[in-house]
Amino acid sequence: MKIDKNYELPFSPERVFAAWTSSETVIPPATRMDINPTVGGHFRLIIEGTEHNSVAEGLFFAVEPDRHVRYTWEWDRSGEITQIDVRFEPADAGTDLRIVHTGFQKQESLDMHDSGWDSYVEALSVFLKEDGSVEPH
Known part of the structure; x- marks a missing residue:
């Protein structure tokens, strides 16, 4: 089972990538990041x-700076280890962001993550609008 999402963000791929891979980008409900x-x-x-x-x-x-990351993902050592593949493509409006999240074992988990990605990307956009401190690597 997989999630395949596309978003268009009005920021450069360098800024989106920098925010995505920075420990300084803390999007609620997260309270801390370590990346x-x-x-x-x-x-x-x-x-x-x-x-x-x-x-x-x-x-x-x-890890391809400003273009692509792929990593595993596991909540609270649940045993459900999924993979997240994120592409940051240049677009006229900024960045075409594509997230492919695979390996779900339960429909409930897939559904939770599906809506979670929408919330995360929306909050990331707000973060990038409000916070000019995230700089490309």
């Missing part, structure tokens, strides 16, 4: 709350 965007490097999204703590973790196995 090392190199092949073999890690990805950690951390949610710390008063009632619930959660971590999504993965490893990068493809």
Whole structure:
């Protein structure tokens, strides 16, 4: 089972890639990010709350600056390890962002991530509009 999403963002591929791969880009519900965007490097999204703590973790196995990343993804060591493939293509309006997320074992998990991607990309756009500090690598 897979998710295949396309978004058009009014920012350069360099800015979108920089935000996507930066530990400084914290999009709620995340409270902290820890990202090392190199092949073999890690990805950690951390949610710390008063009632619930959660971590999504993965490893990068493809990194092409400003163009492409691919990494694994697992919530709270659930055993469901999926793969996320993200492409950042130049477009007249900025960036065509394509996310292909594969390897789901349960429809419930796929549905949750499907709506989660829409929310994440919308919040990422707001972050990029409001925060000029994320610079390309």
